Amino acid sequence: MNKIIIVNDEIKEKTVDDNIKLELLEKNILFDVNSLKFKVLKDTSLIIEYDSTEKTKLDLFFDVDKDVNFNIYEIRKGIETKVQYKYYLQANSNTNVFKFYYGDRIRELDIINLNGIDAKINYNFKTISSKHQKYDMMIYHNYKNTYSNIYNRGLNIEDGELVFNVTSIVDNGKVDCVINQNNRIINMNNRKCKINPNLLIEENDVEANHSALIGKFSDEELFYLQSRGITKEDAQALLVKGFLLSGLEGEFKEIVENIIDNRR
């Protein structure tokens, strides 16, 4: 499997085969940002391990060719990152994004362009927010019959403040698009958390769903687990784990599970 390790705004290690063409773009002097461009040519997967030891900015571009299945698995930690992702997904491509973050301060902009018929993205994002984190996502359905499924989960702890702004856009004429947004934040402190789910749809012939929920674990869930003899503390830990592991599978799930166990 392809793998890159990024520390701050530089690649420290990389194992990339012929299925992906990786390009380091010229540094944007004005904004002082390094950029990495991934051209995905054939079915493949990519693991990204990203750590920031200082305040860091980075841009990443993913161009997924037509008919290609592409999986991204990203783990991010560190002090402070400001990252922009741009996805260009061509016809009949299928992109699955799995991300787990446990960094301090994060600002992120994700721009997803579904540029060809039957282009699909499944986006499964989990974060533990212990400082300030803000995520802006723009999903452009630029072609008919495109599909986006955005599944964001945030656990807000300690001094955390967490914001999800998620906007799906369908212009007139882009028929038969399917849009799902499912955003949830468990707020374990009393600081500010916000979800802004936006559906900007001009076309009538689309299927669009969204749900947004900010809250704590329910008393009913805790009662159910405790009624089997599990202490309140362990019941909460189980719920946290379940919340952050939902929708993850295989080796990536095991890695995330280990991180959660070690943080407890």
Added chain:
Amino acid sequence: MHTLIIKDLCVEIENKQILKDFNLQINSGEIHAIMGPNGTGKSTLSKVIMGDPTYKVTKGSIMYDGKELINMSVDERARLGIFLGMQLPLDIEGVTNADFLRTAVHQKLGNEFKLFDFIKDIEKTYDKLSLNRNMIHRGVNVGFSGGERKKNEIVQMYMLKPSMVMLDEIDSGLDVDSLKIVGDSVMDYYGVEKPGILLITHYQRLLDYIKPDYVHIMMNGHIVKSGDASLVKYIEENGYGNIDEKKVSSIGSCVIKENIADE
């Protein structure tokens, strides 16, 4: 021998009284069925015994093996051996049945917990309840049908081996075949472990499989009539309308305050 004694229990929620001077005693090996009209406090009773913090106990006591439960947490009560099979089992996203039960059994057994035995037991129990083993690794009740959820409650009972079992409308949502599987499984467990059992049900059909020693009719937050299994037939034929709340009777080991007062 385990004994649950509920004495003069009064319970309210949002200033509305649900249980009024409720009295009942259940010993190991006894099967009690509670029936009654909707909204009379049957499910509240089971949740209060389990310690649901939603409800406020304003008076009375719940003793289990001589220990007062009222100030105990839900998990402490469960570890004493009390189990509630719920009317509407929740689904919990991301927490697998395996993780959930492994945590629960581990906390009960402590150092005696053996993972290999646990895996064997859970697979055997899923087979017994005719549940697909793949469901062990799915989220707790996630995507389960109503009947599968009820069976999953019985799986949990088998795995935790409680000495006092409360089953709240465990028959609802079950088809005929599933009802037989659940009924037979509860009786198999009863045959081996001899727990005290408190059944809450609306229908005779569950009692065809799980034969109660005592049947209690509950109305307006307390027991108004107690009898043997023949009382179920009487209710089926005559409904609850003919039960005279003022003429309270009791049998066996049931403690009913009104009768004690009459004496």
